[in-house]
Amino acid sequence: MNWLQEQTRRHFFRNCGVGLGKIALASLLAESSLGITAAQAEPISPFAPKPSHFPAKAKRVIYLFMAGAPSQLDMFDYKPKLAEMEGKPIPPSVIAGQRYAFIQPDAAVLGPRFSFAKHGECGAEISDQMPHLAKVVDDIAIIRSVTTDHFNHAPAQLFCNTGNGVPGRPSMGSWLSYGLGSEANDLPSFVVLKSGGSLSGGAAMWNAGFLPSVHQGVPFRGQGDPILHVSNPTGYDDQAQRDSLDLIRDLNRQQLAQIGDPEIKTRMEAYEMAYRMQSRAPELMDFAQEAKETLDLYGADPKDTKKSFANNCLMARRLVQRGVRFVQVYQADWDHHSDVAGGVRSQCRKTDQACAALIQDLKRCGMLEDTLVIWGGEFGRTPMVESSAALGRSQGRDHHPQAFTMWMAGGGIKSGFSYGATDELGFNVVENKVHVHDIQATILQCLGIDHTKLTFRHRGLNFKLTGVEEHHPVLDLLA
Template identity: 70%
Template sequence: MSFRSRSSKDPAETCHQVSAAKQVTRRQLFQSCGVGLGKISLASMLASDFAMASGDSGPSASAGDAPGLHFPAKIKRVIYLFMAGAPSQLDLFDHKPELTRLEGKPIPPSVIAGQRYAFIQPDAAVLSPRFSFQRYGQCGAELAETLPHLSKVVDDLAIIRSVHTDQFNHAPAQIFVNTGSPIPGRPAMGSWLSYGIGSDADDLPGFVVLKSGGNLSGGAAMWSNGFLPGQHQGVPFRSAGDPILHVATPQGISRQTQRETLDLVADLNRHRLNDLDVDGIRARIDSYEMAYRMQSRAPELMDFSSESDETLALYGTSREDAGSFAKNCLLARRLAERGVRFIQLYHAGWDHHSNVEGGLRTQCKQTDQGCAALVQDLKRRGMLEDTLVVWGGEFGRTPMVEASAALGRSLGRDHHPQAFTMWMAGGGIRAGQTLGKTDDLGFHPVEDPVHVHDIQATILYLLGIDHERLTFTFAGRPFRLTDVHGHVVEKLVT
């Protein structure tokens, strides 16, 4: 079965209908204030019964129906470990001895001619790698000393050293990696997947977001549903306490009272939907129904008592840990076990314009063990073969210091969109390889360049999706995650 499309209506007719619907919705909103927005906010938690009665399953269908698969999928789910702020590939994955030889000398003008940077000076001096490198595993991949845990699973990884992007500032670059566009308002990758092929989870969202490490430049635009129906938006979770605030039944409200209230409001929503037939009402019905189901599922999800001490030690976390990246990695595995399609972990703090050495030591200490443990844990549970784990930031770091040679040593690196490193592990990935190569300064890819859109196209391919065919018509034109770009990276996949 092909993807559901919204392109069947004439654009002018659609625009007129949407405009009319918005006017009616606004007018009826004020008319219904006497009913109470509080009751509406609790609304439609019996929507699954209503949907079954009406025969409308909504835009998302279960993965068992495979409504959007264009070919057999190699994986069922994705866990994306997004390192916000741009890790320095030259100090972690892409060892360049030539930088040591040229330490302190100005970068050749021919290298940076015509390039755009955020803060770099024309006479910026070359900065050598801050850490020693060593080869690990049967594949012999080179990693920095700050990644001791990742070195243990290196044979399960495909390291891509030649990734490049179009953006050189944090917010647009982060949004670009996550949505395929630097402009806020486009659907995130997880939203596209929720819309296209649904989820295996009946009582959890299909797209879950976990955050750690501080603020994110790209903000909520990175997990927005954009112009897709609202039920496909990424849902931020917490790794301790209630995973989502304001979902639990308020104190003083009995189960019977809640049920009676929901029966009433579901009936009101049924009439409203029949009158207006707009996506906003349908999305509200779906979201509050999901919230109702989560009231019983969330406590079990957050009960880490079933996790062994050995597993907690593997991740470097504890049952009392609240909000660390390591705890989020463990929660990601638990979400994957329960059928969540796309799990996005954001860890901020990689923006090292100064003290790149100290900053990287801190960030690697916070993330290295959790990343490696996630790969190990999935593998020993037989889940890695149908799960894709992705690691990377929004761009890379320059081979020279940000300040000029004459000004001395800030020992930080500037933004570098021309080349950076990502890695993948899991189903459909040709593990134990290092793909792509940069020049002697780590400045430009010289072998197997991989664009951000190629990464996106490859992820969709592993899920059984042709990235050129997953589209949604909005404002009179079809959109897709990869815009008009992107190719599957054939050397990455089995």
């Protein structure tokens, strides 16, 4: 909420005329008579834990976001009919009236690039490119019927992360930080970890939008200080830093009491958080404390300076173990308009082991039952290539918002469960359609939040993560 639009009573009294300043003075004197002044009062921390609307199954979230859109048809949604029709034009009735980034009218069907098999007691059918996930398939819920409103990367990534396709809205992690607070007092409530290439949605995907900026995501680096400038410069000792911070805090308190700008509170929290993190960060980043068994489980390398997905998954577990509310792990480079087989194979080599290890590690630590893990991209991939001529040359798939796959685990989600279905071409959802806003409502439900009640008033309207249309948590997914 913009503080200029929501003036405090004291700010109004101070700046308007007709003698109301005397009323403000009387108010301050009344506070002094109680022995507490506004400048002396310690503001409530925006990270203080807050009660949920109802008992929660999950306390924290790790969101593994596969930016670029993985091909569900080559990983989770096996369609033998595509193999039968490979090379033939897609029936015109299927794509009539559809809009695509690159698809041509003569687009040819492309069959699954890999073999599929059933795994676990649940019998979930997945691709041979995910041998590690196959071992934990009884611990996850696969949702094959997700749909979205956007077919281009940037707006679709923003939509999944913020509930809206344009920049400027609060991200999911920011909403949770604002709505629930944090269990950590020496780490941010919302942390961002990135690997791979660039992200189309950019930093707007972890921005706080119109929420107080203290709730925005904090990107961690893979080497050196996890956050730039968190360490003291040479020659600046702890006592000098503490004295400086105390003086700045006192001045900020006075200014906060005078004008009521919440961004002053954000600065105060940032200074104190950075100070506390200076002692916590070195321990957090030190993977040498982890057993070799754990490092091997993830495929993590303590000496890795490139910030691999495996290292980020292990870091995510370490962060939630220390009370961080929401960890967003981005893995880019899933955009395979050509050579979808090579692209999926390469990305699965980078991600499959660590995804499964995260489930196993959380379970081993006794944390999976109250940690919600989510995997998915911004949309799916088409059952056809971009043109018939491209079939022998590129064998890539285009953007497909009508149907894609996500999976969830822990935190109140049914295990060993498959939900939703698409038609024989994997083109449209035919059973249990799940909108992205429904996914977001389900995440909030697991955390004990009624998605219709987590709102913030901005410019005269009550905004929420799940938009203005009617959406619901998917109760069939809940244990």
